[in-house]
Amino acid sequence: MSNVLLATVVLLGSIGCSVGPHYKRPDASLPAQFTAPQATGSTDAKAAPDDPEFWRSFHDPELTGLVEQSLTANNDLRSALAHYDAAAALWRLSKFDRYPTVTASEDVGRQKLAANQAFGYPRNNRYSTSTINASWELDFYGRIRHNIEAQHQQLLASGNDLAAMQVAIVGEVASTYIDLRGQQERLRVAQQNAENEQRTVKLVEATYSAGRGTQFDTARARALYESTTSRIPALQSAIALDEHRLAVLCGKSPDTLVSELDVQKPLPDLPESIDPGTPADLVRRRPDISASEERLHAATEQIGINTADLFPRVNFAGLLGMMEYHADSPFDGVSPANLAALNIDWSFLDRGRVKARIAASRADGDAQLAQYQQTVLLALEEVDNALVRYARSREEDAALRQAAFDSKRAADLASLRYKEGATGLLDLLDAQRVELQAEDAYATSHLDSAADAVMLYKSMAGGWPQRQPQTFGTPKP
Numbered sequence: 190m191s192n193v194l195l196a197t198v199v200l201l202g203s204i205g206c207s208v209g210p211h212y213k214r215p216d217a218s219l220p221a222q223f224t225a226p227q228a229t230g231s232t233d234a235k236a237a238p239d240d241p242e243f244w245r246s247f248h249d250p251e252l253t254g255l256v257e258q259s260l261t262a263n264n265d266l267r268s269a270l271a272h273y274d275a276a277a278a279l280w281r282l283s284k285f286d287r288y289p290t291v292t293a294s295e296d297v298g299r300q301k302l303a304a305n306q307a308f309g310y311p312r313n314n315r316y317s318t319s320t321i322n323a324s325w326e327l328d329f330y331g332r333i334r335h336n337i338e339a340q341h342q343q344l345l346a347s348g349n350d351l352a353a354m355q356v357a358i359v360g361e362v363a364s365t366y367i368d369l370r371g372q373q374e375r376l377r378v379a380q381q382n383a384e385n386e387q388r389t390v391k392l393v394e395a396t397y398s399a400g401r402g403t404q405f406d407t408a409r410a411r412a413l414y415e416s417t418t419s420r421i422p423a424l425q426s427a428i429a430l431d432e433h434r435l436a437v438l439c440g441k442s443p444d445t446l447v448s449e450l451d452v453q454k455p456l457p458d459l460p461e462s463i464d465p466g467t468p469a470d471l472v473r474r475r476p477d478i479s480a481s482e483e484r485l486h487a488a489t490e491q492i493g494i495n496t497a498d499l500f501p502r503v504n505f506a507g508l509l510g511m512m513e514y515h516a517d518s519p520f521d522g523v524s525p526a527n528l529a530a531l532n533i534d535w536s537f538l539d540r541g542r543v544k545a546r547i548a549a550s551r552a553d554g555d556a557q558l559a560q561y562q563q564t565v566l567l568a569l570e571e572v573d574n575a576l577v578r579y580a581r582s583r584e585e586d587a588a589l590r591q592a593a594f595d596s597k598r599a600a601d602l603a604s605l606r607y608k609e610g611a612t613g614l615l616d617l618l619d620a621q622r623v624e625l626q627a628e629d630a631y632a633t634s635h636l637d638s639a640a641d642a643v644m645l646y647k648s649m650a651g652g653w654p655q656r657q658p659q660t661f662g663t664p665k666p
Contacts, residue, residue: 207331208500209493212486215558217565219468225576243646244363247457247639252366255435259362260355262440269347269354276340276347283340286333289325289505294318320510320526327505332497339490346483352476353650360647362438364640369431371636373453376424378632379417382625385600386414389617392608413618417625456639463579463645465572472565475650481564485557492554495546501535568648575645582638589631596620596627 244256260266296318328334393410396402432450433443465471472478508528536543603620606612 206329207334207493209331209335209496210489212489214482215485215561217472217562219472219565219569222467223465223569223573223576225573226580242359243643244359246460247363249366249454249457251454252363252457255366255439256359256362258439258441259358263358263438264440266351266354266358269351273344273347273351276344280337280340280344283333283337286326286336287328289323291321291323293321317513318510319512320508323505323507325505327503329503330497330500332494332502335490335493335497339487339494342483342487342490346480346487349476349480349483353480356476356647356650358438360643362435363643363646365431365434365438367456367639367643368636369428369435369450370454370456371632371639372424372427372431374456374632374636375629376421376428377453378625378628379420379424382621382628383414383417383421385604385624386410386417386621389604389621390414409615409618413622420629456635459583459639459642463642465576465645465649468569468572471568471572471649475568477650478561478564478568481557481561485554485561488550488554488557492547492550495543495550498536498543498546499540501533504532504534506530506532571648572645575641575648579638579641579645582634582641586631586634586638589627589634593624593627593631596624600624 242256244252297316299313299315301313326333390407390410393402393407397404397407428451429447432447435450436443436446439446466474506528507530508526510526511523512526513523600617600620600623603612603617607617
């Protein structure tokens with residue numbers, strides 16, 4: 190007994206110590222500014238955490254409505270929220286390890302022994318046992334504390350996974366909606382040019398009927414018209430696919446939004462310039478970077494959990510009970526029972542396995558550190574690439590807009606000159622072909638510019654919804 194007390198005194202002297210490494214935020218070498226070119230113009234669209242949601246800068250109520258629906262009904266978000274709730278439950282579970290575990294049990298029975306087992310005593314007996322059990326691990330070396338902190342970091346990582354999922358869903362809704370409106374604009378251009386070319390076919394046929402043209406001219410005009418109309422089915426297919434995708438992103442059946450979205454509308458307004466802030470702002474803002482760092486922190490705590498196994502594990506156990514026995518024998522009656530025990534488990538002969546687990550957890554920590562550093566680099570690369578694409582697409586957009594205007598003017602003049610007999614059919618058909626190509630190129634470029642704006646906002650995680658779903662919130666300790 191004295192040896193047990195001595196061991197207890199020695200262990201109590203070490204209360205408060207915690208073995209294993211203590212987490213330190215890794216240093217990240219970041220440039221002072223992004224060096225990629227930015228589109229010239231005003232800087233009224235700055236992506237910062239206190240900005241309104243980025244989709245509002247497009248001034249499109251329908252886009253805003255679709256984003257709001259997706260944030261409340263998207264099934265991927267619901268799944269991410271469930272994972273967060275699971276992590277929150279595991280964190281709460283781990284905190285109970287700091288306190289004693291108390292259980293109660295009741296055992297009631299009737300027993301009949303064989304004749305050769307009774308040894309002359311009554312064969313029939315009744316018994317009942319009531320006990321209250323308590324056990325408590327004394328966390329002298331921080332195993333429980335490390336585990337609680339590791340679970341807390343996993344909870345924070347799950348919360349940032351949910352935030353990253355919000356960024357992804359909002360970005361996909363915005364990009365799909367913009368693609369829908371862009372494809373509808375391309376469809377309008379194709380249909381309008383097809384109507385113009387159909388009028389040209391009728392004009393050529395009338396000219397041929399009047400004896401001024403040839404069948405070759407008629408066939409050539411029809412070929413251009415049919416080539417233009419052949420674009421329409423592919424564009425209609427792309428529009429349908431976007432409509433189906435938007436419905437599913439909003440948690441609805443694919444055909445739910447077809448009638449609503451079939452109404453053609455122009456592309457949303459584009460911000461002239463988007464300020465990305467600094468790389469340091471980006472690292473603080475992106476939820477995927479935060480989640481990666483929190484998993485690195487959890488891996489560091491796991492090293493402490495495994496290191497604690499090198500030291501004794503002390504458990505206090507207690508029992509209070511009452512046993513009642515009835516067999517018409519000298520043992521009949523009610524007997525109290527109690528137990529108080531201090532158990533010291535020190536598997537010093539198993540140090541090889543413990544050290545192997547420590548080495549594995551350290552390797553996992555190294556992997557998480559590399560993953561964190563890679564996540565930071567990929568985020569910087571993504572923003573730089575998005576800045577380049579948006580700046581260059583805005584320049585291309587401006588040039589193609591003027592080209593589309595000039596080509597339409599040229600086609601109108603060619604049609605007028607052809608009617609007056611001042612130019613040939615070849616000039617007219619060539620002008621109409623160039624008009625279609627220029628207008629379609631401008632519509633495609635404008636679509637790409639809008640899509641690049643969304644990708645830039647998404648890469649910065651700027652303006653993403655700062656409010657959380659109604660059931661989402663960090664549980665109190």
